[in-house]
Amino acid sequence: MADSNTPNITLVQQVNGENDSTWGDKVDANFGKIDKWLGLSLRDGIIGGHLVASVNASALTIAIKAQSGNDPSSTEPVIVPIRNATLATGSLTSIELTAATSLVISSGSTMGATASTAFRLWVLGFNDGGTFRLGALLENSSTNLDEGALRSATAEGGSGGADSANTAYAGAGITSKAFRILGYMDWSSGLGTPGTWSAGPTTIQSMGPGVAKQVPASALTEGDVAYVGTANIFTADQTIQSSDAGSGVGPLLTLHRNSASPADADTLGRIIFSGKNSAAEDTTYGSIYAFATDVTDGTEDARMIFTARSGGTNSICLNLSAGGYMNGESDPGAGNFAAASFVENGTALSSKYFLASSAGSLATTDTINNSDWSGTDLAVENGGTGASTPAGARSALELGSLATASTVNNGNWSGTDLAVANGGTGASSLSGLLRGNGTSAITGSATINNGDWSGTDLSVANGGTGASTLSGLLRGNGTSAITGSSTINNDDWSGADLAVANGGTGASTAQDAANNTVGQVATQASAAGSALGVDGSGNVKKYSVANVLAAMGTTKGNILYHNGTAWTVLAPP
Known part of the structure; x- marks a missing residue:
């Protein structure tokens, strides 16, 4: 200039x-x-203008300004060249902006951003049938940033609902229109709360020569997909990382053969391990292949091949399909592995562990017995006894004299008393009642007292009373507990009549009781005016009252007198 x-x-x-x-x-x-x-150059997204951004009330405003910083006008217009809407036509259409042009991302619209994670908003210009519309999107898949295709946009709406990544938003809905990438805006640390536009972008870049139209790695988040259409060489270690704290699988590395005409034996992908040789030549030292051996829907089969370089030749060393097999062998089927031989420390294992064609009958038998044994006795070190007789076995096993004894008695015991913990008493002598002491030695006791008793009252069946307190007459109840009673009745008596000498009548009838207690009273006929008395021989006699009184003389006392109905007591005159 x-x-x-x-x-x-x-x-x-x-x-x-x-x-x-x-x-x-x-x-x-x-x-x-x-x-x-x-x-x-028509490679510029905006001619005569630039992008600006501002935040207010948690909303983001993206605007196009003239070079002076003012809104475009008729005296200071801004030109946006956009491809022809007909894809087969290569001409450009230039839209002239002569008035304020902006897009508001309303408060609450996240655009698909993640909290505190870097993101990039791409600013787009659409030719909507001759009307210019400003749009924006958070793109995390670079295949969609293709100006050679038509694109649609969703109306931002102004109510905080523009929340999807990979979706363009504009002031109005747009369907399959030509567009131009005008530039991008980066938030290198993201936003603490997506949708709350509290800070403007850290970088604003208008499109022009040398400005890449790809999503930067820093703007990709977990779950995003980056597409690269050309070969690339990475000179530093690469890490595929997943922060999934759940049980989901991740991270994932997918090699996808997107064939329009898949066929059997298609090579699906190959991982090559390459390096230099001593002649500074690029050399493949190993690789992993995957083949689609059957692409029929529902019966698909695959085969994986592992190669390794040996003797200057990169050769197949392992195949995996339904089963596993070494090169030169065939697929043995699910759960099987096939190889020409197995070697351990230079020795073929087939002669030691695998069934040979010359194997004897034991190779096909389920059990073996004495008749199957041939040779010397199986040595102790091989799990045998080293002998063919019991005595020889005891000797070979270095067993003591107890091994040959038919019985064991006190004479065979040596050492301290067998502890209670080992099933003994822990003592060499015991007398009286035996008293346990936990794991200590059992002791003998001459007596047992209340302090030795623990638990419920000793039952009648075990020689106790079944009760802890008793008062009054004791009443037995079979095997139930003895009870106390303050009275006794006829139901309580069992056995012979209680003798007079023991305080009873010695009889079970009134007549017998009278005979046993008052002599001849019951045998005398009762008549009015009669009285009872005892003669010199001690017999009870019936007398007249006058005779009884005369006999009594001056001795005064009551007499039994019969009044013709019953005996009664008569006081002396």
Whole structure:
């Protein structure tokens, strides 16, 4: 621009030969001259303007400004070149902006951002049938940033609902329109709360020569997919990382053969391990292949091959399919492995552990017995007794005299008393009642007392009373507990009549009781005016009252007197 032969922007009027308000229309017609003089290129997303961003009330506003910083106007227009909406037509359409142009990402709209994670918003310009519409998207899949395809946009809506990544949002809905990438805006540390636009972008970049139209690695988050259409060489270690704290599988590395005509024996992918040899030649030292051996839907089969270089040749060493098998062998089927031989420390294992064609009958028998044994006795070190007789076995096993004894008695015991913990008493002598002491030795006791008793009352069946307190007459109840009673009745008596000598009548009838207690009273006929008395022999006699009184003399006392109905007591006169 400092070159005096290069006109500045004011010379556009001279180029067009006019000085009127149709400057913008003439720019489109003379674009090649402007590009040549001003160094502008159709690779620029915006001609004569730039992107700005501002935040207010947690909302983000993206705007296009003229180079002066003012809104585009008829005197300071901004040009946006966009490809033709017909994909088969390669011409460009230039849209002239002469008024304020902006897009508001409303408060609450996350655009698909993750909290405190870097992200990038791409700013797009759409040609919606001749009307320019500003759009934005958070793109984490670089295949969608293709200006050679038509694109749609969803209306932002103004209510905080623009929340999806990989979705373009604009002031109005757009369906399959040509668009131009105008630039991008980065938030290198993200936002603490996505949807709360509390800070503007850390980087604003308008598109132009040398500006990549790819999603940077720093803007990719877990779950995003980065697509690269050309070969790349990574000179540093690469890490595929997943922060999934659940049980899901991740991270994933997928080699996808997206064939439109899959066929049996297709090679699905190959991982090559390469390095230099002593001649500084690139050499493949190993590789892993995967083949689709059957692509029929529902019966798909695959085969994996592992190769390794040996003797200067990279050869197949292992195959995996339904089963596993070494090169030169066939697939043995699920759960099996096939190899020409198995070697342990230079010795073929087939002669030691695998059934040979010359194997004897024991190889096919389920059990073996004495008749199957041939040779010397199986040595102790091989799990045998080293003998063919019991005595020889005891000797070979170095057993003591007890091994040959038929019985064991006190004479065979040596050492301390066998402890209670080992099933003994822990003592060599015991007398009286035996008293346990936990794991200590059992002791003998001459007596047992209340302190030795623990638990419920000793039952009648075990020689006790079944009760802890008793009062009054004791009443037995079979095997139930003895009870105390304050009275005794006829139901309590069993056995012979209680003798007079023991305080009873000695009889079970009134007549016998009378005979046993008052002598002859019961045998005397009862008559009015009679009295009872005892003669000199001690017999009870019936007398007249007068005779009884005469016999009594001056001795005074009551007499039994019968009044013709019953015996009664008569006081002396």
